[in-house]
Amino acid sequence: MAGTYSLGIDRIACDGYGLCAELLPERIELDEWGYPVVASAPLAGDALRHARRAVAACPALALRLDRATERVPDRQPAQRT
Amino acid sequence: MTGLVPLAAGPSPLWYATRAGGTVALVLLTATVALGIAVGGRYTPRRIARFEVSALHRNLSVLTLAFLVLHIVTAILDSFVHLGWLVTVVPFTASYRPLWLGLGTVGFDLLLAVAATSAVRLRMGQRRWKAVHWLAYAAWPVALFHAAGTGTDTRLTLQLALYAVCVALVVAAVWWRLYRAGPGRVAVRLWAGATALAVPVVLAAFMNSGPLQPGWAHRAGGVTPAATGTVHPAPAPADDEGGPE
Numbered sequence A: 001m002a003g004t005y006s007l008g009i010d011r012i013a014c015d016g017y018g019l020c021a022e023l024l025p026e027r028i029e030l031d032e033w034g035y036p037v038v039a040s041a042p043l044a045g046d047a048l049r050h051a052r053r054a055v056a057a058c059p060a061l062a063l064r065l066d067r068a069t070e071r072v073p074d075r076q077p078a079q080r081t
Numbered sequence B: 001m002t003g004l005v006p007l008a009a010g011p012s013p014l015w016y017a018t019r020a021g022g023t024v025a026l027v028l029l030t031a032t033v034a035l036g037i038a039v040g041g042r043y044t045p046r047r048i049a050r051f052e053v054s055a056l057h058r059n060l061s062v063l064t065l066a067f068l069v070l071h072i073v074t075a076i077l078d079s080f081v082h083l084g085w086l087v088t089v090v091p092f093t094a095s096y097r098p099l100w101l102g103l104g105t106v107g108f109d110l111l112l113a114v115a116a117t118s119a120v121r122l123r124m125g126q127r128r129w130k131a132v133h134w135l136a137y138a139a140w141p142v143a144l145f146h147a148a149g150t151g152t153d154t155r156l157t158l159q160l161a162l163y164a165v166c167v168a169l170v171v172a173a174v175w176w177r178l179y180r181a182g183p184g185r186v187a188v189r190l191w192a193g194a195t196a197l198a199v200p201v202v203l204a205a206f207m208n209s210g211p212l213q214p215g216w217a218h219r220a221g222g223v224t225p226a227a228t229g230t231v232h233p234a235p236a237p238a239d240d241e242g243g244p245e
Helices: A019-023 A046-058 A070-081 B003-010 B013-040 B051-078 B098-119 B127-133 B135-150 B156-182 B187-211 B216-220
Strands: A005-011 A028-030 A036-038 A063-067
Touching: A005 A036, A005 A046, A019 A028, A019 A046, A019 B051, A028 B156, A036 B098, A036 B135, A046 B051, B013 B135, B013 B156, B098 B127, B098 B135, B127 B135, B135 B156, B135 B187, B156 B187
Parallel strands: none
Antiparallel strands: A005 A063, A028 A036
């Protein structure tokens, strides 16, 4: 899993513009108030490329790419539930 | 037609390129500003996605800079007015219409700051980026007054109509944005609304007292007739423009 990334959202910075869900519908959905719900699976390849575009497009800079290396062990149990 | 007058004097293609480049840059800047306001106000069109409005804003801003570079480089390369490379970044140093040309330099500097910070936006953080990005709101009226004050084509009816459309578009965008704004930041909203009203009023008053009056070329500036004496062999009283109009 070294070198993979996952999406993170700064919930305080996010203003619900919704551009990220348009650019990355396979990973991001909007809740009923227009705020993003992000799939936590790691990104690679094309998905990573699209994710970078979505990160750059966020008007509030609230979407970010986290390096998944150190977080993967923590997240695996949560994903299985 | 008024268009025949400059043709008789025979300015070089570079001079036409700089005029056309400036006009196109103003139109593109206006579109960029309006789209930026639309993004800030969460404009949600039916036909296209929101990220497309945002992407259009970014792409048109780059195109604006490209036309600005064309506008500036051709103005300097052209021998019609004598400008050095210094005027591209240091305002009010030109020998030709120093104030009105200097406004263009100020606008270009502001837009360069906006573009440079936008290029490293992901690294510099939202707050600092936004603080600089607000300079674009200053650059637009500055560019408008630069165009009105020194634009060779300012007196043409079509050009005046173009200015009017540009002003109307941005003022409408600002008012739409204010209409959509929530409570809070009352001072900022009042200030923005008042400024959006003031810009067209001041511009109209300025046009009426300045560029649209006879003899503006002499008042606006400078030492042009001496510097480009070959182009204007004699003062032409019928055509009240002494400069390279």
